[in-house]
Amino acid sequence: MTVNTAVDIGKVLQPVQAGLRLVEEKMRTLETSLFAPLASAFIDLIGSGGKRLRPALALMAAEVTGGLHPTADYPRVVSLAASVEMLHTATLVHDDVIDGALLRRGAPTLNAIWNRGATVLAGNYLFARAAALAAETDNTRVIQIFSNTLEIIVDGELHQLFARNNYHQDKEEYYQRIYAKTASLFCAATEAAAVLAGSPAPVVEQLKQYGYNLGMAFQIVDDILDFTGDADSLGKPAGSDLRQGTLTLPFFHFIQQHPQPDQVVARMDDAYRQAEDGDESTLHRIVAEIVAELRASSAIEAARGEAITFLDRARANLAHLPDNEYKVSMLDLCDFVVQRTY
Amino acid sequence: MTVNTAVDIGKVLQPVQAGLRLVEEKMRTLETSLFAPLASAFIDLIGSGGKRLRPALALMAAEVTGGLHPTADYPRVVSLAASVEMLHTATLVHDDVIDGALLRRGAPTLNAIWNRGATVLAGNYLFARAAALAAETDNTRVIQIFSNTLEIIVDGELHQLFARNNYHQDKEEYYQRIYAKTASLFCAATEAAAVLAGSPAPVVEQLKQYGYNLGMAFQIVDDILDFTGDADSLGKPAGSDLRQGTLTLPFFHFIQQHPQPDQVVARMDDAYRQAEDGDESTLHRIVAEIVAELRASSAIEAARGEAITFLDRARANLAHLPDNEYKVSMLDLCDFVVQRTY
Helix, strand or coil: CCCCCCCCCCCCCHHHHHHHHHHHHHHHHCCCCCHHHHHHHHHHHCCCCCCCCHHHHHHHHHHHCCCCCCCHHHHHHHHHHHHHHHHHHHHHHEEEEEHHEEEEEEEEEEECCCCCCHHHHHHHHHHHHHHHHHCCCHHHHHHHHHHHHHHHHHHHHHHHCCCCCCCCHHHHHHHHHHHHHHHHHHHHHHHHHHHHCCHHHHCCCHHHHHHHHHHHHHHHHHHHHHHCCCHHHCCCCCCHCCCCCCCCCHHHHHHHCCCCCCHHHHHHHHHHHHHHCCHHHHHHHHHHHHHHHHHCCCCCHHHHHHHHHHHHHHHHHCCCCCCCHHHHHHHHHHHHHCCCCC | CCCCCCCCCCCCCCHHHHHHHHHHHHHHHCCCCCCCCHHHHHHHHHHCCCCCHHHHHHHHHHHHCCCCCCCHHHHHHHHHHHHHHHHHHHHHHHHHHHHHCCCECECCCCHCCCCCCHHHHHHHHHHHHHHHHHCCCCCHHHHHHHHHHHHHHHHHHHHHHCCCCCCCHHHHHHHHHHHHHHHHHHHHHHHHHHHHHHCCCHHHHHHHHHHHHHHHHHHHHHHHHHHCCCCHHHHCCCCCCCCCCCCCCHHHHHHHHCHHHHHHHHHHHHHHHHHCCCHHHHHHHHHHHHHHHHHCCCCHHHHHHHHHHHHHHHHHHCCCCCCCCHHHHHHHHHHHHHHHCC
């Protein structure tokens, strides 16, 4: 694949800009009874939400078929889109408690400011809002997609927590993990939106698959960036997944290509052991060394190749949909995802 | 009110015993994909669930009107009842993280065995299961009741966390707090069950109010028991609410009747301050003294009087319902709740 002209994400999101504004408004509508000092904290939290890729996907998937009724169906799609983003935000808040992470997207996390209990509750409040927004779609199939996705995400996080530092996991486990972590919510957004748009079953399935494939590629790219990014753009030093014992696709390729994989594992094991005993400096040094070796190897290229395969499938999922501005944006999103790795 | 003959809770629950068995089965049906070592931990967690009062209320409220269709409607009521209990269990698990409590119902909490991150996720998994069970009712009104209740509960916990050690709160705030903490889920159970049974609006409202009034009384009684119980039956020393800075109805009455309320507040404030500085022994001593003074005062009797008022209202809510074994049990439950305080 040749590198495309840089995709401007602002342009890609243009067709759903008006919808995204409604989603923002919807997300900011909290219960009026909410304890006042918390309301503003929540608004900040919800406001720090990056590109709103997940709600954009829901809006695009609902519109691309051309069957959406603007007054009857659209408000439900907006509720769905807000629900999906709210669920995403809730998991990020709890991730902070689980990881003890102090920085996310460059800003101090809630956990660093509030105490642990308040952070758990803040995440729960966002879960509750997400559930309420899903219920607003008034569509039991959509609500079932929502609650199943929540189960998949949490189950995946439990797996990840207990699979830490486990070198015996295979690539299939990695795929299952990133499906649970990222792709499940992407495809919930596109599937549920297609359901709300009244799309026929085969179209719902293709749009679901599009979300799945885009989501898988998106997470692989995120995992690549954790090795190739610099601390400034990542908001944390490179190799943070590895430092936390989370093994990702580039590392699997690195190990596979390595002449002495056992040696790499032994080095890491030793570093983790020392970190557990309170000396983190060895772990930091070893991870920095492995990040450098991995960058110099072909592991990044191999991982990117897998992302590109998922994106090719995502494009194919759109083949039979009508040509319109939404489809153009959905195709452009595929280019955008991989572009971040160059 | 004279003390009734002791109510046998086993007998009270007899009419819904078969339904409660289905609820247990439903609650134990976890996703087969769940990480195996976790599945058994969850089963233990779900299994330690006391009397199943909340699901019993749902089953009774659905049956009392006599309109339930055994094959069409009953499985949905079972899903609702399981959802309500699962939500309750989820909040207990997170409470352990929030409070840092190490004992609940006499057994070590998950938090004492697992690490904090796993406990947060375990609670989330139970929330997700609760949402999925609510979605199984296939009734959007029921799902909306469920998600609204989740918001009320979490909002209430946030209030409670931030209102700790606040002597300026009034009784209205206490009522709002115990509504959020306990009565909201009791009345969600009875309201949603009545909806599933196809009851007319006024009946739904009366059953909802019954759940509310019973729930308010139940929590007031729990708060009384925290002062009057002994460490063995409570699974924790008496006065634990006060020790955590959570002010409850008996304490409000105690302060109101006290000749020098400012002195009590000053003693508590001093004890909290010392506890914050690392010396918990003063707090333990002062709380033990206040517990003894409060028991000797008429505060318990005054608080019990308020519980009885709620129970009288709960009985009145049932006045126009047909006389059957479910109604008898719902009336007996009112006696059971207050009986625990004698």
